[in-house]
Amino acid sequence: MEFLLAILIGLLYASGLYMMLRRSLVKLIIGLILLSNGANLLIFLLGRITKGKPPIIPEESYNFLDAYADPVPQALILTAIVISFGLQSFAIVLIKRAYKVVKTDDLDQMNSTDEFS
Amino acid sequence: MIQHIVLYPIIVQLLLAILLLFSWNSIKIQKLISAGGSIISLLVSIGLIMTVWNEGTLTIQSGGWEAPFGITFVADAFAATMVLLTAISGLAVSFFTVGTILKARLKFGFLPVLHFLFLGLNGAFLTGDIFNLYVWFEIIIISSFVLITLGGEKKQIEGAVKYFTLNIFASVIFLTAIAVLYGLTGSLNMADLALKIAAIENRGLDEVTAILFLIGFGIKAAIFPLYFWLPAAYHTPPPAVSAVFGGLLTKVGVYALIRVFTLIFVGDVFLENIILVLAGFTIVAGALGALTQNNIAKVFSYLIICHIGFMILGLGLYTEAAIAAAIFYVIHDIVVKTNLFMVGGLIYRIKGTYSMRDLGGIYAKYPLLSLLMIIPLFSLVGIPPFSGFWPKLSLITESFKIDNYWLIAALLFGTFITLFVIARLWAEVFWKKGKKLPEIQNFRYYDKLKIEKKIEIVGPILFLAFISLYIGFGAENIQQLAMRVGEELMNNQMYIQAVLGK
Numbered sequence: 001m002e003f004l005l006a007i008l009i010g011l012l013y014a015s016g017l018y019m020m021l022r023r024s025l026v027k028l029i030i031g032l033i034l035l036s037n038g039a040n041l042l043i044f045l046l047g048r049i050t051k052g053k054p055p056i057i058p059e060e061s062y063n064f065l066d067a068y069a070d071p072v073p074q075a076l077i078l079t080a081i082v083i084s085f086g087l088q089s090f091a092i093v094l095i096k097r098a099y100k101v102v103k104t105d106d107l108d109q110m111n112s113t114d115e116f117s
Numbered sequence: 118m119i120q121h122i123v124l125y126p127i128i129v130q131l132l133l134a135i136l137l138l139f140s141w142n143s144i145k146i147q148k149l150i151s152a153g154g155s156i157i158s159l160l161v162s163i164g165l166i167m168t169v170w171n172e173g174t175l176t177i178q179s180g181g182w183e184a185p186f187g188i189t190f191v192a193d194a195f196a197a198t199m200v201l202l203t204a205i206s207g208l209a210v211s212f213f214t215v216g217t218i219l220k221a222r223l224k225f226g227f228l229p230v231l232h233f234l235f236l237g238l239n240g241a242f243l244t245g246d247i248f249n250l251y252v253w254f255e256i257i258i259i260s261s262f263v264l265i266t267l268g269g270e271k272k273q274i275e276g277a278v279k280y281f282t283l284n285i286f287a288s289v290i291f292l293t294a295i296a297v298l299y300g301l302t303g304s305l306n307m308a309d310l311a312l313k314i315a316a317i318e319n320r321g322l323d324e325v326t327a328i329l330f331l332i333g334f335g336i337k338a339a340i341f342p343l344y345f346w347l348p349a350a351y352h353t354p355p356p357a358v359s360a361v362f363g364g365l366l367t368k369v370g371v372y373a374l375i376r377v378f379t380l381i382f383v384g385d386v387f388l389e390n391i392i393l394v395l396a397g398f399t400i401v402a403g404a405l406g407a408l409t410q411n412n413i414a415k416v417f418s419y420l421i422i423c424h425i426g427f428m429i430l431g432l433g434l435y436t437e438a439a440i441a442a443a444i445f446y447v448i449h450d451i452v453v454k455t456n457l458f459m460v461g462g463l464i465y466r467i468k469g470t471y472s473m474r475d476l477g478g479i480y481a482k483y484p485l486l487s488l489l490m491i492i493p494l495f496s497l498v499g500i501p502p503f504s505g506f507w508p509k510l511s512l513i514t515e516s517f518k519i520d521n522y523w524l525i526a527a528l529l530f531g532t533f534i535t536l537f538v539i540a541r542l543w544a545e546v547f548w549k550k551g552k553k554l555p556e557i558q559n560f561r562y563y564d565k566l567k568i569e570k571k572i573e574i575v576g577p578i579l580f581l582a583f584i585s586l587y588i589g590f591g592a593e594n595i596q597q598l599a600m601r602v603g604e605e606l607m608n609n610q611m612y613i614q615a616v617l618g619k
Contacts, residue, residue: 020282020286025278028282032282032285032286032289035286035289036285036289036292038289039289039292039293039296040292042293042296042297043292043295043296043299045300046296046297046299046300047299047300048300070303072299072305073299076248076295076299079248079252080251080292083252083255086259087255087258087259087281087285087288090259090262090281091281091285094262094266094274094277094278094281095278097266097269097274098274098275098277098278101269101271101274102271102274102275107278110275110278110279111275112271112272112275113272113275113276113279113349113350113352113353114348114349116409116410116411
């Protein structure tokens with residue numbers, strides 16, 4: 001399982017970077033989404049995967065006797081997902097606006113702020 | 118409970134932002150709340166730094182969860198200094214905003230978002246938890262995205278696309294670094310991480326994580342090969358926004374770099390060398406960039422990059438005096454860079470253009486204003502006894518101690534080019550005979566403003582110029598503060614002890 005996840009994360013990072021390096025605005029956003037999903041999975045993987053052992057103590061017992069899933073990575077991922085969701089919605093609105101204003105989705109044409117004046 | 122003062126700067130800004138949201142319909146009330154709140158925030162920050170100075174590092178555990186399990190908020194001398202600087206430049210900017218930002222922008226929630234940005238900054242400086250730092254960074258960048266796009270001009274949108282792409286990318290790398298760090302140590306508390314990282318046997322993994330942090334924060338701080346988004350974006354929004362960005366946003370990256378590399382990843386010679394090389398290149402690249410530009414806002418953007426190099430250099434040298442010099446430079450730079458973009462805004466208000474070719478004749482028409490504007494310019498260059506001189510002096514002496522003449526050359530080159538660029542700017546913008554520029558329709562020229570509007574524009578510049586003068590002439594006091602911060606940062610045991618109590 002860990003092995004498969006590691007490969008999946010690698011693929012997500014690689015394809016995210018590849019998409020970001022394309023010239024199209026839409027592909028830029030897709031690349032960013034893939035990258036942040038890759039990062040979320042990475043936290044999940046590095047928090048050690050424990051199957052079927054929720055981090056909840058039964059009411060009557062006072063200490064853990066068995067291995068249990070680490071709740072912290074799950075909290076981290078939840079936070080990161082919410083944040084990246086917000087950022088992505090902003091990004092999508094921004095590229096729509098950029099397309100309307102600049103009238104192209106080619107990033108190479110969006111260079112008026114870099115020109116000498 | 119004296120520790121509660123750690124949270125006050127965050128709470129004040131949060132309440133302000135919420136109050137501003139509730140007075141959405143009335144810009145007048147918003148302006149009053151923002152100005153009054155900024156003054157309260159400044160007083161709270163002064164209170165915080167006085168307490169920290171007298172009592173030592175203060176910590177508070179949120180929700181009463183013992184460190185390292187809960188989120189800790191820590192105010193050491195470094196954090197308290199940064200909070201104070203945020204409050205100073207926030208006060209100036211909130212007044213400048215009121216004077217310069219168009220009504221249309223204010224109507225769409227400019228001021229609430231500005232205070233959310235300050236909330237994020239204060240949080241980032243005061244937190245002692247690395248994931249919490251990530252969350253505050255996100256608050257900062259989301260607010261800055263809104264500020265940079267609000268208004269929706271073509272150049273703003275284009276700049277925003279680059280700005281947000283690189284910032285989100287930096288956040289993803291930062292998150293990746295946190296993931297690896299958590300996998301290695303199982304902890305997120307920075308003090309606890311410092312202990313656990315030191316105990317890791319596989320130094321290779323430790324170094325990879327450190328490099329990930331260097332890249333993530335490096336993009337945000339705009340250090341050498343990662344700075345290209347900055348000059349493309351920082352000149353696009355209105356001057357008040359550029360002033361916050363130029364003064365504070367890149368410095369958060371520098372703050373995070375200094376914090377992480379003096380607390381968690383310490384004593385790695387390989388990393389120190391990388392940081393030194395990057396610092397040298399950052400100085401040279403920023404200086405050369407500033408030389409080629411004609412738009413004054415872009416010149417200032419490149420000067421930001423150049424001077425980020427000075428701070429990183431102090432970190433790379435990694436001695437107590439060098440770190441103190443870097444801190445002194447941060448203190449000087451936040452005040453001066455904020456002021457510089459406001460000066461740019463004032464010049465724009467007077468003439469209606471940023472281009473050095475068309476500008477000119479400001480000295481003949483406004484001699485007193487020009488004399489005011491020269492204070493930040495001279496401070497930036499560091500002509501003694503203005504504020505930029507002292508930290509550069511210590512940086513050069515510290516570089517001599519390790520016999521690294523390339524660094525000294527880069528430092529002197531950066532300083533000289535800054536001097537040259539500012540001299541050229543002075544000659545072109547202030548001394549040169551002014552051309553008759555075609556009048557722009559509906560543009561609110563400085564001449565035509567009412568006297569109270571003029572005060573709202575010039576007042577903040579005057580305020581920050583006085584602070585700059587104080588930093589220059591009262592260098593003794595600032596140096597004491599910087600030395601205290603340097604001492605605390607170099608002995609990270611003090612931080613760890615304050616947080617974990619052992």
